[in-house]
Amino acid sequence: MRCCCFGAFAPAKKDLPQSQTGFSGFSSDKNVKLFTYNELRSATDNFNPRNRIGRGGFGMVFKGTLRNGTVVAAKVLSTESKQGIHEFLTEIDTITNVRHPNLVELLGCCVQENNRILVYEYVENKSLDRILLGPNNSAANLNWELRSAICKGAASGLKFLHEELDPPIVHRDIKASNILLDSNYLPKIGDFGLAKLFPDNVTHISTRVAGTTGYLAPEYALHGQLTKKADVYSFGVLIIEIISGRSVSKGWLSDMDKLLLEWTWQLYEEGRLKELVDSNLKEYPEEEVLRYIKVALFCTQASANRRPPMPQVIEMLSKPIRLNEKELTPPGFIEGSMSTSKASKATITSNLRTKDASSSDSSIPFSSAPVTCTELIPR
Secondary structure: OOOOOOEEEEOOOHHHHOOOOOOOOOOEEEEEEOOOOHHHHHOOOOOOHHEEEEEOOOEEEEEEOOOOOOOOEEEEEEOOHHHHHHHHHHHHHHOOOOOOOOOOOOOEEEEOOOOOOEEEOOOOOHHHHHHHOOOOOHHHHHHHHHHHHHHHHHHHHHHHHHHHOOOEEOOOOOOHHHEEEEOOOEEEEEEOOOOOOOOOOOEEEEEEOOOOOOOOOOHHHHOOEEOHHHHHHHHHHHHHHHHHHHHHHOOOOOOOOOHHHHHHHHHHHHOOOOHHHOOOOOOOOOHHHHHHHHHHHHHOOHHHOOOOOHHHHHHHHHOEEOOOHOOOOOOOEEEHHHOOOOOOOOOOOOOOEEEOEEEOOOOOOOOOOOOOEEOOOOO
């Protein structure tokens, strides 16, 4: 059983296209299509800026059309990024041959000379953050049915990574810009450059902290203690963004000295959760929307052990069940972490203190027993 994801595939040298035989670091258990640089350069019109559709974790992403008519997204590793090579290998090894409707499919890669390019299926509506949080008020097109489906689809993708793969995968960078939407607004989780394979029979992995400010679980940000519950925390933040139409990465709310998650908890305690709902949502089922917000609060509790696993999250989102709010405790977040919000990635330093929404200075409880998040509804 492998415990890390830094090796990738290595086809025999005779199978590699010309100029790709010098690339090392792959193992033989993967089967990825290898594209030549010329193929991808032709497909993207020489990586023309007009074909640029985004920026990945370590480079630009271009739309391209292969000779057979297949439309693809080519993510080009920046030649200046040493860390990017590590992420490149990780991404290949993590998601090769992994198929799920809510995961972006890796079609192949190019490792020719100094070029490192990942080739993905093209997802028509690009990333969730562009629609939900963009400047052109595109969020008005996202009614509640679509927002609900995006929440449940992303949850399904995470459940697949956590529970249905062997070994499981912890994504480590769940956020709005890594949720891509196809032509029917079906969500697909992308960018696996920070992902970790999670071995069996361990409570957590101690690792270098990497991710995006605002989405980092406190026990991971402060102590490097990585579990599946770090993804659950990030997913909870994502739900709040989807419902509120606000970005956690933009730091403090303009009208108050609070973070988005902190403000959400305040509204919950004061019985004013409806104020969190995006003004673009003109009509919505109030009880269901409020349940989604409460699910997000369960996912972002300060103690990792109090957060529900993804199968239970899906159940809480999908069924009109009563949530056991007596077990709900305040969310945890990193006080001051938003000061670096302009950076897409952040390493959290150890001098930051954890904070929950009911205390200005508290430590993270690691030993809490798992709790029941739902109650049976009397018939």
